[in-house]
Amino acid sequence: MPPLRLDPLTARRFMRRALLLDTPAPDVGSALAHLGYIQIDPINVCGRMHDLILRNRVGGYAEGGLMRHLHGGFSEKSSLERGGPPGRGVVLPAAQRTAFEHHIPSTGILVAFTNDAWPHLLSEMRHRPRRSGSWSGRLTPKQKQLAPRLLAEITARGPLSSEDFEDTGRSRAVWGAATQAKATLQKLFFHGELLIARRGEGNRRYYDLPDRVLPSKILRQPEPSAPETGRWEALLKLRQRRLTSLKRDELPHVADLVQPVTVEGCPPLYCLKSDLTLLSEIQNRESKIEKVAPLLLAPLDPLIYDRRVTSALWQFDYTWEVYTPPAKRQRGYYALPVLAGTEIVGHVDPKADRPARRLRVMRRSLKRGHSATDAVRALAHWLGLK
Numbered sequence: 001m002p003p004l005r006l007d008p009l010t011a012r013r014f015m016r017r018a019l020l021l022d023t024p025a026p027d028v029g030s031a032l033a034h035l036g037y038i039q040i041d042p043i044n045v046c047g048r049m050h051d052l053i054l055r056n057r058v059g060g061y062a063e064g065g066l067m068r069h070l071h072g073g074f075s076e077k078s079s080l081e082r083g084g085p086p087g088r089g090v091v092l093p094a095a096q097r098t099a100f101e102h103h104i105p106s107t108g109i110l111v112a113f114t115n116d117a118w119p120h121l122l123s124e125m126r127h128r129p130r131r132s133g134s135w136s137g138r139l140t141p142k143q144k145q146l147a148p149r150l151l152a153e154i155t156a157r158g159p160l161s162s163e164d165f166e167d168t169g170r171s172r173a174v175w176g177a178a179t180q181a182k183a184t185l186q187k188l189f190f191h192g193e194l195l196i197a198r199r200g201e202g203n204r205r206y207y208d209l210p211d212r213v214l215p216s217k218i219l220r221q222p223e224p225s226a227p228e229t230g231r232w233e234a235l236l237k238l239r240q241r242r243l244t245s246l247k248r249d250e251l252p253h254v255a256d257l258v259q260p261v262t263v264e265g266c267p268p269l270y271c272l273k274s275d276l277t278l279l280s281e282i283q284n285r286e287s288k289i290e291k292v293a294p295l296l297l298a299p300l301d302p303l304i305y306d307r308r309v310t311s312a313l314w315q316f317d318y319t320w321e322v323y324t325p326p327a328k329r330q331r332g333y334y335a336l337p338v339l340a341g342t343e344i345v346g347h348v349d350p351k352a353d354r355p356a357r358r359l360r361v362m363r364r365s366l367k368r369g370h371s372a373t374d375a376v377r378a379l380a381h382w383l384g385l386k
Contacts, residue, residue, distance in 0.1 A: 003260040003268075004279075011243060011263045011313055012342040013282050018242035018275055019302050020057040021295065021339070028069040031057050032099055036239035037111040038066060039300055040101060042203045043322060045334040046350040046359065047383060050112065052298035052336070055382060063383065066112055070099050071198040091159060091198045091208075095215050101196045106233060108136070115218045120232045122223040125192035134183075136190035143184040150184060151193065151209075159197035159206035161185075227253065240302050243271050245309060266312040294375045296336040296348060304337060304344070316344040332363045338372045345370040352383055359385040 006014070016022050025031035031054060032038055041049035050066045058065065072092030099114050105124040131137040139147060154160050162182035185207050188194045197208035210219055224232070231253040237244060238258065245267045246258070259276060261269040271279065297304060299320040304310045311317050318337055321329040332349025339345075346366035353360050359380035366372055380386060 001260060003262040005262045006279075008263055008265070008313060009342055010279075010283055011261070011266075011269075014271070014275075014279050015243050015303055015313075016339075016342070017278060017282060018271075021303070022292075024057050024059045024061075026059055028054060028058055028061070028065055029098060032069075032112060032114055034239070035302065036236045037104070037113050037117070040066075040110045040112060041300070043334070044203070044352075046336070046352045046379065048203075049298055049300055052296075053301055056295050056297070056301075067199050070097070070101060070112055071196075091206075094212055097214060100214060103136075103190070104233070104236070105229070115214065117232075117236075118214065118218050119221040119224050120229045122192070123226070123229060125190070126223075128187075129191050136187060139184065139187055142180055143187065146180055146184050147188060150181065150188070154194070154208060158212075159208040161200060161204050161206045163204070238270065238272050241306060241309075242275060242302075243269055243309070243313075244306055246270050263313060267308060269309070292341055293378075294338050294340040294345070294370070294372055296350075296372070296375045296379055297339050297344075299334065299336065301337070303339070310344075314344045318344075318347075331365070335363070338366060338370070338375060340370055343367075346372070348372050348376060350376060350379060352385060354385070357385050359383060 020031060020034060025034060035057075038050050038053055043049070046052075047055070047063060051061075051063050054066055055061045055063075070092075097115070099112050100118070101110060101112055102117070102121055103110050105121060128136050129138050150160075150165065153165070157164075162179055162185055165179075165181040185194060185205075189196065189205075189207060192210065194207040195210050195213040196205050197213050198206045200206055230250075234246065234250040234253040235257065237246070237250070238254065243261065246254075251258075251270075257273055258270040259273050261271055263269060299322070304314070304316070304318055307318065316337065319330075321331060321335065322333055326333075331347050334351070335347040335349040337344050337347050347364065348361055348366075349363040351360050351362050352358075359376065361376060364372060
């Protein structure tokens with residue numbers, strides 16, 4: 001199919017519309033179904049990554065909305081207030097769940113998936129226990145001894161976290177895992193023997209058996225072939241970004257589903273054929289969107305996730321600097337790009353001071369003639385801060 005030629009302005013407008021930034025979805029489930037997945041990250045500087053992504057895409061979205069959609073309205077605090085034990089409570093029944101947490105197979109990135117993703121994760125789950133790797137690979141001898149105890153306790157007691165197991169020893173090899181219990185539970189999760197049933201205070205994971213987290217009809221689905229899963233992964237990327245480059249091994253899987261797009265100064269791009277009606281509407285529209293209220297984008301927002309496309313199409317070079325040494329940071333620890341109409345006009349680096357109930361701006365840089373004041377105030381209001 002010959003490439004469709006677009007000017008940069010039309011391409012930018014298309015990305016805004018296709019990524020739900022102009023017309024938000026009515027609820028989390030609709031946004032998740034449209035985008036394919038929402039990336040999850042535990043760092044909470046001014047709201048967590050997944051919440052910052054969804055606050056611009058779901059009407060009336062409240063902080064913590066994705067986790068409530070995934071797991072229900074459980075909280076340790078409310079359980080204690082009702083006289084229940086800490087770390088226990090009612091979670092969303094498996095039959096009512098429509099989404100779950102797991103990793104994109106080819107990347108290891110933790111995301112929220114709709115249930116139909118489950119069969120495509122099975123092959124990777126089956127192979128991980130045979131591979132080396134302190135994070136997701138085979139269990140060490142100590143972990144093999146510990147795993148039956150952990151699984152038995154969870155079977156008997158329901159969702160448990162690593163802190164519910166004492167005297168399991170230290171694990172030095174796993175980043176972010178201080179105990180053998182935590183490292184073992186994490187590997188069992190990667191291997192598909194456990195799933196995240198809910199989140200506790202401080203984003204703590206509580207694991208349970210898969211048949212108590214996902215509907216049985218989902219778990220019974222057969223493992224797809226390798227080409228079928230390859231097609232699913234490539235389609236997932238297109239749904240997440242809507243206008244994106246594709247790798248040489250990705251394109252053959254979805255060649256019948258995509259439209260090649262040429263934009264001056266950009267690498268070869270592709271969009272879904274199912275989005276061509278929307279693209280046609282944008283090409284034929286006379287109205288402009290340059291005067292819409294500026295938005296603060298999440299650091300890993302789908303609009304800017306592909307750094308190469310962001311640089312070429314949006315003329316904005318951006319790197320999430322949370323893992324960059326302080327002396328080398330150019331924008332700040334958790335800088336949020338500012339989207340104003342069809343331009344990314346700079347960034348703001350906010351930090352929530354929850355004890356003082358204030359949102360503080362550590363650093364900002366904007367193009368002349370642009371302001372992020374209203375966008376910062378909107379973020380503060382959303383966080384319940386001044």
